[in-house]
Every structure is written in C-alpha cells, then in structure tokens.
Amino acid sequence: MTKVDEIKKLSKIYDKYDYFIVDLWGVVHNGIRIFDGIIDVLEELKRSKKIIYFMTNAPRRSFVIEEQLSNFGLKRELYDSVISSGEITWQYLSGKNYKFCYLIGPERDYHLIEGLSYEVTTDFTRVEIIVNTGPWGDDDNLENYKPTLENLVKYNPIMICSNPDKKVIRGEKFMICAGLLAEYYESIGGKVIYYGKPFSEIYNFCLKKIPIKSNKKILIIGDSLENDIRGAVNQNLDSLLITDGIHREVNNDSGVDKEKLNDLIRKKKIYPKYKMRKKDIEEKV
Numbered sequence: 001m002t003k004v005d006e007i008k009k010l011s012k013i014y015d016k017y018d019y020f021i022v023d024l025w026g027v028v029h030n031g032i033r034i035f036d037g038i039i040d041v042l043e044e045l046k047r048s049k050k051i052i053y054f055m056t057n058a059p060r061r062s063f064v065i066e067e068q069l070s071n072f073g074l075k076r077e078l079y080d081s082v083i084s085s086g087e088i089t090w091q092y093l094s095g096k097n098y099k100f101c102y103l104i105g106p107e108r109d110y111h112l113i114e115g116l117s118y119e120v121t122t123d124f125t126r127v128e129i130i131v132n133t134g135p136w137g138d139d140d141n142l143e144n145y146k147p148t149l150e151n152l153v154k155y156n157p158i159m160i161c162s163n164p165d166k167k168v169i170r171g172e173k174f175m176i177c178a179g180l181l182a183e184y185y186e187s188i189g190g191k192v193i194y195y196g197k198p199f200s201e202i203y204n205f206c207l208k209k210i211p212i213k214s215n216k217k218i219l220i221i222g223d224s225l226e227n228d229i230r231g232a233v234n235q236n237l238d239s240l241l242i243t244d245g246i247h248r249e250v251n252n253d254s255g256v257d258k259e260k261l262n263d264l265i266r267k268k269k270i271y272p273k274y275k276m277r278k279k280d281i282e283e284k285v
C-alpha cells in the first residue's frame with residue numbers, strides 16, 4: 001500500500017508548495033465558526049508568499065461564501081480566491097436554455113437561479129431539470145425525499161447536483177448533503193450531472209488560475225477521501241487528509257489510529273500523500 005506520511009506541523013511542508021487549495025467545511029470551519037489555529041496558519045502562509053485558494057463543495061456562489069467567511073471573522077487578505085461548486089453550477093445553468101426547473105434545497109440557495117431564465121415549477125410533468133443543492137432542513141434524512149424523487153424520475157428530468165458531498169459536519173452534528181439525494185436518484189434510474197469535487201470541472205476552473213507547468217507545487221488539503229483526496233489523485237496533485245473531519249473515527253486520544261486509517265484507505269482505494277489531525281493545527285502552528 002502507498003505510504004501516507006503523518007505530519008504534526010503544517011510548516012514542515014510549507015517550502016515544498018507555492019499553491020494551497022484548501023477545503024472549507026471540516027478544515028477551516030464547521031459551518032458555525034472558524035476552527036482554532038486556522039487564522040494563524042493562513043497568516044503564516046501569506047507571510048511566506050503562498051497562494052491560497054478555498055475550494056469548496058458548498059452549493060452557493062463564491063461571493064456568498066466570501067460574505068459568510070467575513071461574518072465568521074476571516075479577513076479577505078488571508079486568501080486569494082474562493083472556488084465553489086455552486087459557482088460552477090451557476091456557470092453551467094447560465095449557459096443552458098432549460099425553461100422549467102424543480103428546486104431541492106433551502107431557500108438560501110435559491111440565488112443559484114437568480115438572473116437566469118428558469119421558471120420554478122412543482123408540476124413534475126413540466127420539469128426539465130432538477131437543481132439539487134441539498135436537503136430543505138438541517139435535520140432531514142433521505143427517506144423524506146424518496147417519494148418525490150421516485151415521482152420525478154418517471155418524467156426523466158436531469159438532476160444537477162451542486163454539492164457531491166453525501167454528508168457534512170455542522171458544529172458537531174452530521175447532516176446529509178445533496179450528493180446523497182443524487183446517489184439515490186441515480187440508483188432508481190435518474191440522470192445526474194455533478195459539479196464540485198472530485199469531478200474535473202471545478203479543478204479545471206481553479207487550475208486555470210495557476211500559471212505553472214508543474215503540479216508538484218500544488219497541495220490539496222481536505223477532510224474527505226471520496227471528494228477532496230480522490231479529486232487530487234485524479235488531477236495528479238499532492239494531498240493532505242485532515243483526519244478529524246468526516247473521517248474522525250480514525251482518530252484516538254494519542255493521534256491517528258494507523259490501522260483504522262489504513263483500513264479505510266484500502267477500502268476506498270484512495271491514497272493521500274500526507275495525513276494530519278486538525279487538533280495538531282490548533283495546538284502547533
């Protein structure tokens with residue numbers, strides 16, 4: 001099995017990379033607050049003249065996420081750009097001429113069709129496209145959506161999934177995401193187009209910003225093997241897995257449980273270059 005190096009201080013590998021492409025949920029914040037120690041790390045990276053891109057599967061446009069980060073107390077000068085799956089989704093939708101759409105997701109995500117010539121309908125016979133940003137409520141579960149999806153699929157609308165994540169941690173609580181609903185829609189015969197990690201469109205958009213020929217100067221940081229790390233592997237980029245996010249079960253009181261992590265990596269067949277606990281970032285910049 002490919003060896004995964006455990007690091008205790010991010011500064012140990014600063015000098016190897018010029019570009020840091022960093023996940024938000026589970027790495028920088030938990031949907032409620034910025035994690036301890038993160039601002040110190042970002043400040044140190046910027047002092048070292050590093051370029052920082054936040055790449056997120058949040059189903060909202062980039063400017064909305066920038067506003068959220070500002071509300072969390074994260075200064076704009078500490079990062080260079082936000083690239084979101086919501087932004088990539090909006091760009092796709094803006095270039096299509098579908099007329100009738102069905103929305104799955106909370107009202108805060110409805111800006112994804114603002115300024116576009118889409119008419120929202122609940123008449124399933126007219127729906128051409130389903131815009132799926134996630135559950136309507138934070139405490140929802142997949143069972144609540146199965147009847148709707150099973151009725152929709154009869155009319156063959158394409159689902160646009162603006163967040164491939166299947167679950168996320170908000171605060172200390174797991175929540176389902178759009179990717180879980182999309183997975184079920186596919187399982188009953190529906191067609192889904194995904195925008196976000198690990199799919200190529202979001203990386204293509206990001207990498208156009210980087211004027212270098214060698215991928216060896218880029219590090220992807222994320223907490224999801226299936227999305228962050230798989231996407232990095234697909235792009236031949238180095239990656240750092242934060243182990244106390246989505247996969248927090250691989251940790252113990254003394255650090256990363258190597259046997260549990262190795263079992264998980266073998267099962268998923270996805271190999272990061274490095275592993276690190278967020279707790280170590282908080283304690284040792």
